[in-house]
Amino acid sequence: MGQKEISLPTRGKILETSLKLFSTKGFLGATTKEIARESGVAEITLFRHFPSKENLFEEVLNTYSFLPVLKGLLPEIAAMQYEKALTMIAKKFLDTLDSRKEMIQIMHSEAKRYPEKIHKIYHGFIEELIKTLASYFHELREKGVVRDFDAETAARAFLGMFFSFFNAREFDMFKKYKGSDADKIIPEFVSIFARGTLK
Amino acid sequence: MGQKEISLPTRGKILETSLKLFSTKGFLGATTKEIARESGVAEITLFRHFPSKENLFEEVLNTYSFLPVLKGLLPEIAAMQYEKALTMIAKKFLDTLDSRKEMIQIMHSEAKRYPEKIHKIYHGFIEELIKTLASYFHELREKGVVRDFDAETAARAFLGMFFSFFNAREFDMFKKYKGSDADKIIPEFVSIFARGTLK
DNA sequence: GTAATATGTTAGTAAGTACTAACATTCATA
DNA sequence: TATGAATGTTAGTACTTACTAACATATTAC
Numbered sequence: 036m037g038q039k040e041i042s043l044p045t046r047g048k049i050l051e052t053s054l055k056l057f058s059t060k061g062f063l064g065a066t067t068k069e070i071a072r073e074s075g076v077a078e079i080t081l082f083r084h085f086p087s088k089e090n091l092f093e094e095v096l097n098t099y100s101f102l103p104v105l106k107g108l109l110p111e112i113a114a115m116q117y118e119k120a121l122t123m124i125a126k127k128f129l130d131t132l133d134s135r136k137e138m139i140q141i142m143h144s145e146a147k148r149y150p151e152k153i154h155k156i157y158h159g160f161i162e163e164l165i166k167t168l169a170s171y172f173h174e175l176r177e178k179g180v181v182r183d184f185d186a187e188t189a190a191r192a193f194l195g196m197f198f199s200f201f202n203a204r205e206f207d208m209f210k211k212y213k214g215s216d217a218d219k220i221i222p223e224f225v226s227i228f229a230r231g232t233l234k
Numbered sequence: 235m236g237q238k239e240i241s242l243p244t245r246g247k248i249l250e251t252s253l254k255l256f257s258t259k260g261f262l263g264a265t266t267k268e269i270a271r272e273s274g275v276a277e278i279t280l281f282r283h284f285p286s287k288e289n290l291f292e293e294v295l296n297t298y299s300f301l302p303v304l305k306g307l308l309p310e311i312a313a314m315q316y317e318k319a320l321t322m323i324a325k326k327f328l329d330t331l332d333s334r335k336e337m338i339q340i341m342h343s344e345a346k347r348y349p350e351k352i353h354k355i356y357h358g359f360i361e362e363l364i365k366t367l368a369s370y371f372h373e374l375r376e377k378g379v380v381r382d383f384d385a386e387t388a389a390r391a392f393l394g395m396f397f398s399f400f401n402a403r404e405f406d407m408f409k410k411y412k413g414s415d416a417d418k419i420i421p422e423f424v425s426i427f428a429r430g431t432l433k
Numbered sequence: 434g435t436a437a438t439a440t441g442t443t444a445g446t447a448a449g450t451a452c453t454a455a456c457a458t459t460c461a462t463a
Numbered sequence: 464t465a466t467g468a469a470t471g472t473t474a475g476t477a478c479t480t481a482c483t484a485a486c487a488t489a490t491t492a493c
Binding site: 244275276278279282 | 439440441442
């Protein structure tokens, strides 16, 4: 029984533990026994909530797959200065990646095992985000702020820089980047990109 | 016995098959039985060459872990025009990623299981490459070609754009990017980065 | 040709895994 | 207090996995 954190109902606890263990040990490496133990429930309780490990995995994907967070930001930044807007987008993007790092890890490791599902989630996130950002660039071009470039490709470039930075930071499990590194890197990335796209 | 491709000695065939299966199914998902079958050898032959599956996996990492390929390129591009040099670097980088995509997949999926080893390989590749590229930017700054920016951060930005593009392409298993997409994306990325860093 | 070496065949073991059956216990609510 | 729902306990099954033993066969070197 161990700790009995009242709050979460059983199903939620199992899903949470599963997210953590699937992301660190993979689908095969995380056993139902361990998931149950870490969730503080009996193994059979897990199977009463989820008919199979497969199903549990899919429910994890469904539960923690995420929707674009940038869309709501666009009106807010429309009036801002270019570099400031880019900085805000970058920060929001990195924050979102941080808050969903377990899902990203799962997507990386299980992409080949569940291609359709993972692919769908990936598109619902990154690709959607790219299109949103591209439409922002489009507006700026019509306003004459930025030069004439392919908006979607530029969005890919911008987000790609930060996504790789995020991955590198995740990879560097030992000599971790300090939190302050992002503060150094964001303005430099933004500066390069802004100068590279301004008129 | 099936196909008996004379060429490769047994050990090499097993390593090659292992690389492929570990990358598509993960360390746990790839069974020694399957590796042996796909290699065209008996399972016990595998264990005569490698004392354990663990050991086989480590030998795969050792065999296919790679060294920087950019270093030899630097003298060659030193005299070239900036954008042309960047284009060449990008192409070489993408080619290298392509030729090692199985290793990259393994690094992504097994990072948490073998942190020390994977981390070492990662550093031997990406981080080394970043430093090499940074030294190129340093030279250009002394020649007065580019403006004053943090060379290593810029290298991270440049390679990051392409690394994310590579990852996206790998992820997009279904509606695959056509080979021509790289031809559209490389110049646009290079153009943004070059304008962003020139004096 | 003979000896050594690499490989194959067959069979098997010990351990772990997802998942189930049967029955007991807790706990909220009426 | 009684009832029903959710959970726990114990035991077990069928299957897979990494890995081994013992012996047979092929291949190569001299």
